[in-house]
Amino acid sequence: MRLDRFLAETTELTRSLAKKALQRGEVSVNGVVVKQPASHVGESDRVEWDGQPLALVGLRYVMLNKPADVECSARRGLYPRAVDLIDLPKAERLQPVGRLDVDTTGLVLLTDDGQWSHRVTSPRKRCAKVYLATLAEPLAGEALAEAFRRFEEGLLLEGEEKPTLPAELVMRSSHEAELTLYEGRYHQVKRMFAAIGNHVTALHRESVGPLSLGALALGEWRELNDEEVAAFA
Numbered sequence: 001m002r003l004d005r006f007l008a009e010t011t012e013l014t015r016s017l018a019k020k021a022l023q024r025g026e027v028s029v030n031g032v033v034v035k036q037p038a039s040h041v042g043e044s045d046r047v048e049w050d051g052q053p054l055a056l057v058g059l060r061y062v063m064l065n066k067p068a069d070v071e072c073s074a075r076r077g078l079y080p081r082a083v084d085l086i087d088l089p090k091a092e093r094l095q096p097v098g099r100l101d102v103d104t105t106g107l108v109l110l111t112d113d114g115q116w117s118h119r120v121t122s123p124r125k126r127c128a129k130v131y132l133a134t135l136a137e138p139l140a141g142e143a144l145a146e147a148f149r150r151f152e153e154g155l156l157l158e159g160e161e162k163p164t165l166p167a168e169l170v171m172r173s174s175h176e177a178e179l180t181l182y183e184g185r186y187h188q189v190k191r192m193f194a195a196i197g198n199h200v201t202a203l204h205r206e207s208v209g210p211l212s213l214g215a216l217a218l219g220e221w222r223e224l225n226d227e228e229v230a231a232f233a
């Protein structure tokens with residue numbers, strides 16, 4: 001990797017500030033000051049900036065319990081972004097793996113590993129996502145039997161051509177529905193309940209594949225361990 005890029009990857013310097021630091025003689029490679037931004041460094045080289053050793057960070061994987069009024073988007077908008085809650089160096093490189101609506105709470109994964117992200121979100125991988133939806137109207141009796149059937153068979157959402165993949169519905173109480181999806185379409189849970197004449201007043205994602213929030217409180221995050229990352233191989 002070019003030395004200026006290595007500096008931009010491992011410090012808060014931009015590529016042009018890295019070049020300036022190089023010109024000022026602040027950077028050494030294996031104990032020797034190097035000023036050329038285009039010189040190459042490899043894994044075995046010891047790079048220091050102002051005497052501080054620098055190391056590339058590997059790919060990172062994070063789980064967040066997203067509060068409401070936080071956006072899962074890469075761009076800055078009206079609300080803070082999920083990535084703004086992650087207190088890691090260069091956190092802005094992490095991308096949410098799929099999205100939750102701004103008013104939805106719960107489990108969001110973030111990573112800078114695009115392939116891993118694809119494995120989690122691709123409907124072909126059939127990764128289960130469990131949501132807890134609070135409903136405006138009670139769901140019981142005939143209406144519940146109908147909802148089971150339509151969710152299990154797959155239903156056509158407004159404006160779409162393909163029916164939803166089979167989804168599993170379990171009622172925890174008359175107004176609280178646990179819905180397991182194996183895909184992630186736009187506003188899918190809210191639209192599925194709207195399609196059966198109900199309305200979601202609150203939505204929380206409890207788990208994605210084998211990962212659940214555990215003791216993580218709203219607004220808290222943690223890095224995944226190797227086993228958790230490998231679970232989506």
Ligand code: URA
Pocket residue numbers: 099100101102104186187188189190191203
């Ligand atoms: N379905 C929705 O309607 N909203 C979400 O945030 C996630 C799934």
